[in-house]
Amino acid sequence: xxxxxxxxxxxxxxxxxxxxxxxxxxxxxxxxxxxxxxxxxxxxxxxxxxxxxxxxxxxxxxxxxxxxxxxxxxxxxxxxxxxxxxxxxxxxxxxxxxxxxxxxxxxxxxxxxxxxxxxxxxxxxxxxxxxxxxxxxxxxxxxxxxxxxxxxxxxxxxxxxxxxxxxxxxxxxxxxxxxxxxxxxxxxxxxxxxxxxxxxxxxxxxxxxxxxxxxxxxxxxxxxxxxxxxxxxxxxxxxxxxxxxxxxxxxxxxxxxxxxxxxxxxxxxxxxxxxxxxxxxxxxxxxxxxxxxxxxxxxxxxxxxxxxxxxxxxxxxxxxxxxxxxxxxxxxxxxxxxxxxxxxxxxxxxxxxxxxxxxxxxxxxxxxxxxxxxxxxxxxxxxxxxxxxxxxxxxxxxxx
Numbered sequence: 001x002x003x004x005x006x007x008x009x010x011x012x013x014x015x016x017x018x019x020x021x022x023x024x025x026x027x028x029x030x031x032x033x034x035x036x037x038x039x040x041x042x043x044x045x046x047x048x049x050x051x052x053x054x055x056x057x058x059x060x061x062x063x064x065x066x067x068x069x070x071x072x073x074x075x076x077x078x079x080x081x082x083x084x085x086x087x088x089x090x091x092x093x094x095x096x097x098x099x100x101x102x103x104x105x106x107x108x109x110x111x112x113x114x115x116x117x118x119x120x121x122x123x124x125x126x127x128x129x130x131x132x133x134x135x136x137x138x139x140x141x142x143x144x145x146x147x148x149x150x151x152x153x154x155x156x157x158x159x160x161x162x163x164x165x166x167x168x169x170x171x172x173x174x175x176x177x178x179x180x181x182x183x184x185x186x187x188x189x190x191x192x193x194x195x196x197x198x199x200x201x202x203x204x205x206x207x208x209x210x211x212x213x214x215x216x217x218x219x220x221x222x223x224x225x226x227x228x229x230x231x232x233x234x235x236x237x238x239x240x241x242x243x244x245x246x247x248x249x250x251x252x253x254x255x256x257x258x259x260x261x262x263x264x265x266x267x268x269x270x271x272x273x274x275x276x277x278x279x280x281x282x283x284x285x286x287x288x289x290x291x292x293x294x295x296x297x298x299x300x301x302x303x304x305x306x307x308x309x310x311x312x313x314x315x316x317x318x319x320x321x322x323x324x325x326x327x328x329x330x331x332x333x334x335x336x337x338x339x340x341x342x343x344x345x346x347x348x349x350x351x352x353x354x355x356x357x358x359x360x361x362x363x364x365x366x367x368x369x370x371x372x373x374x375x376x377x378x379x380x381x382x383x384x385x386x387x388x389x390x391x392x393x394x395x396x397x398x399x400x
């Protein structure tokens with residue numbers, strides 16, 4: 001068995017992307033922000049900006065007062081997504097099994113490639129050199145027997161290439177901070193770790209290696225925590241699969257927390273999703289609503305939709321929005337994502353009021369002839385002109 005799971009990380013990916021786009025930024029202090037609104041936060045920043053006293057998570061209003069010489073750049077998700085896809089294609093040349101993770105992060109399963117790359121370190125240098133030659137971007141690679149340890153190594157080790165030998169995972173993780181483990185960030189686990197002063201992974205190892213006390217303290221999370229603390233991970237590297245989606249998104253021109261306006265937008269998005277579902281003669285068993293706030297935070301809720309008439313889809317979407325929007329911050333965008341489709345039954349149901357179906361089909365006839373925007377529900381008219389969406393996306397297929 002070979003220890004050939006690679007994790008490739010491009011540190012400060014957004015910052016490197018901006019400096020590729022504009023070479024004049026390479027020596028200037030810059031900070032990438034989630035929004036120009038005063039409640040926006042710093043997402044990434046250059047070393048020069050750090051010297052000015054700025055840091056990740058700092059509010060934009062405070063950053064403007066602290067450092068006038070720092071350039072504040074808006075988060076350019078379109079640019080980052082394009083570079084992320086291109087880099088994924090680049091690293092995929094080194095293994096048939098490659099998985100994209102967050103922006104600027106990728107997994108490679110190099111098992112079975114021994115005849116091509118005899119040495120793990122040499123293969124790592126080839127990949128980092130290729131990325132630098134193609135994109136002028138620096139990268140790090142962690143190599144171990146699984147995804148968990150490989151990704152942790154690139155997060156904590158500054159070396160360009162670092163390998164954790166099989167069997168040495170507990171020793172490698174022991175001196176690290178407990179929060180480096182993914183499950184340690186779960187709310188209940190995090191509280192218990194703080195309560196017991198388990199500041200390092202070795203403190204967690206001492207408890208979970210005693211199954212009786214570990215199960216008593218961590219309950220249903222014990223097994224997962226024990227595996228992560230000892231560097232065990234059974235997940236496999238999975239290439240992205242093409243999955244059927246219907247996505248509708250609206251981006252507000254001006255961030256808002258006006259509930260009437262936001263619910264009107266949700267209803268409008270739901271009508272668009274319902275219209276596409278009826279055209280496909282399908283229902284969705286998974287409707288996800290995402291709320292993106294002005295400070296870069298996002299939240300989502302999901303649920304099934306039993307029917308594809310307007311009223312049913314709208315009711316479910318509004319319910320999801322109310323559950324997802326528990327913060328008082330202004331909202332920048334709302335997204336509806338329908339997946340896991342099922343063909344509808346053409347036979348009428350005995351105990352269902354079919355008047356909504358008839359109304360929806362009548363509206364569809366008008367929309368098919370004159371366009372979707374030719375008719376809408378009265379509630380959608382609550383959206384004022386200055387809040388009309390500036391960007392609406394509709395995708396039938398997407399990589400997951």
